[in-house]
Amino acid sequence: MKLLKEKILKSGEIINPTTLKVDSFLNHQIDATIMMEMGKEFKKRFKEKKINKILTIEASGIAIGLAAAVAFDVPLVFAKKKKPTTMEGMYVETVHSFTKKVDYDICVSKEFLNSDDKILFVDDFLATGNAIIGIQKIVEQAGAELVGIGIAIEKGFQPGGNILRNEGVHLESLAIIDKMDLGKINFI
Amino acid sequence: MKLLKEKILKSGEIINPTTLKVDSFLNHQIDATIMMEMGKEFKKRFKEKKINKILTIEASGIAIGLAAAVAFDVPLVFAKKKKPTTMEGMYVETVHSFTKKVDYDICVSKEFLNSDDKILFVDDFLATGNAIIGIQKIVEQAGAELVGIGIAIEKGFQPGGNILRNEGVHLESLAIIDKMDLGKINFI
Secondary structure (H helix, E strand, O other): OHHHHHHHHHHOEEEEOOEEEOOOOOOOEEOHHHHHHHHHHHHHHOOOOOOOEEEEEOOOOHHHHHHHHHHHOOOEEEEEOOOOOOOOOEEEEEEEEOOOOEEEEEEEEHHHOOOOOEEEEEEEEEOOOHHHHHHHHHHHHHOOEEEEEEEEEEEOOOOHHHHHHHOOOOEEEEEEEEEEEOOEEEEO | OHHHHHHHHHHOEEEEOOEEEOOOOOOOEEOHHHHHHHHHHHHHHOOOOOOOEEEEEOOOOHHHHHHHHHHHOOOEEEEEOOOOOOOOOEEEEEEEEOOOOEEEEEEEEHHHOOOOOEEEEEEEEEOOOHHHHHHHHHHHHHOOEEEEEEEEEEEOOOOHHHHHHHOOOOEEEEEEEEEEEOOEEEEO
16 A cells, blocks of 8 residues: 555654664554544555444554454454453453563453454454454454454564465555665555 | 434443443444544534644553544543553653553653643543542643533533533533433433
């Protein structure tokens, strides 16, 4: 997606060869126009699929999740990172964060995932794909179908994307970074 | 806002006299249509103000924040609840959560708040208003102007709303709950 790649080149900051800071438009300050355009782009790329629900993970997935939900005209469900006191009857899975080197739980209320749901999972970043393994298990617990995965920025030099493609998952990443080296970003 | 009040009556669950669960459309599953309509409603109610930035707090404020940012055609900044490792130069304030009975830090990068910003703060709920005190201090640190506060659901039986109105803050709540008693919700 040209608009996103241009914005990454203009405003992304390479912190180290594996960390890209996109706080100025994606996950601290949010460029609402780019966000909504990404939702529309997912709609284009998954137009053949009968998607009736968008799924994401709080907090950084919520904005892109809402953008997708608006484009598809379906509800958004966001997995919570800890079990709130007022919620029972949850699907829960443990995810290992490669970046933060900790385990955390993601959970979704059983009320909001059903066996007839056709789900598009969206997120801002894809690196190792650990969070998606948790999401796949939650969707499986619910007996629902994960029909696709839409990502804003895939780190092509980390294994998540290729693992998913090899599994036959319909994965669409709007920008795939091949390499971030010597202050330069290359896309695939 | 009629649409929101009807949805609260239809789908809100009273957990106890101070806790309303709106997980089915506002903060776990999100009704994208209602969310975007709330953004438009804020635009109507604050149309006289020259707002150039929407501010909210992760995670539950992000969706309504994006809806407002789209309606106003300005960027959204969301305060983070802990200091990420890759971010320096932050405005930080401590907030006491009445519901969870803990203190937490909210922080905003100095890059994204400037002295010429005219800010609308939006959030899903207003109860004691403790989070807003933290936001007021952060906006003050930045030398920016908090020109208004837009809330989806105000708990009118808790003090936050009246404290802010007595301070002269331009506060707009789309639904104000007077009382949640014996399984019945009354709006002001």
